[in-house]
Amino acid sequence: MNNKKHRAFLKWAGGKYSLTEQINQRLPAGKRLVEPFVGACSVFLNSDFDEYLLNDINADLIAMYNIIKRRPLGFIADAKRYFQPQYNxxxxxxxxxxxxxxxxxxxxxxxxxxxMNRHGYNGLCRYNQSGGFNVPFGRYKKPYFPEKELLFFAEKAKKAKFVCKPYQKLFQYLRNDDVLYCDPPYVPLSVSASFTGYAKEGFSLDDQANLARLARESKCAVLLSNHDTTLTQELYRDAVCDKIQVSRTISSNASNRNSVGEIFALFKAIDTNKN
Incomplete structure (x- = not known):
């Protein structure tokens, strides 16, 4: 794989574009990369495996990926019409x-x-309790149409299978030569400030603990990323952990960038040949 980095065609909160080098350095060798929380696909686009099994619980996201994989040129032509000034x-x-x-x-x-991803506020993806998309208008001068990013995605998608299942299901489909990268919704840095809204997103602290258990018991190597907190240090205590500082916007003001601790936890593959 050449060293040129490839951006996702979506704007995505928590996207891993800036961390793909650090993630690739920590991913063990394997034939197929499995991602239970694929999001905007930055790790997929900037890694080099023979095959990919890519999952997300967002049905709109996975449906779109499968459509672009099947008919990229028609999708690009139809989508481009919405990027004219009268729609902004x-x-x-x-x-x-x-x-x-x-x-x-x-x-x-x-x-x-x-x-909506390119014209809505901050590239957010958010639904209300009724399942309605509710991100407000973004007020961008000229939203970018990601044609070259879409074309690159469609070409690489030939190596990928996209599915929409609960994250737990992915652990049932593993092969011995798989490697997993898990990028779940991060634990809140302040539980008192953000846990209520966080739980509504469908990934609770119980899910965090369950994901750590599945990773610990997996027959394949599993790399997880998350905020570096007391909770994640405890959940990942059986893994090989290392930490980095990441610059992240933690308010609506983009100038307020703070350095946040990020933890990488590698659960090594269980040797099934041992007695």
């Missing part, structure tokens, strides 16, 4: 968001999902 207004955005929330057609939803 508050009125158009909220009309399209309402259309997305009422649509049951996977192809149409995929086109609008990309539009």
């Amino acid at each position: 207004t508050e009125q158009s955005y909220y009309q399209i968001r309402a259309e997305f929330n009422q649509s049951t057609d996977p192809y149409q939803r995929s086109l609008l999902f990309l539009y």
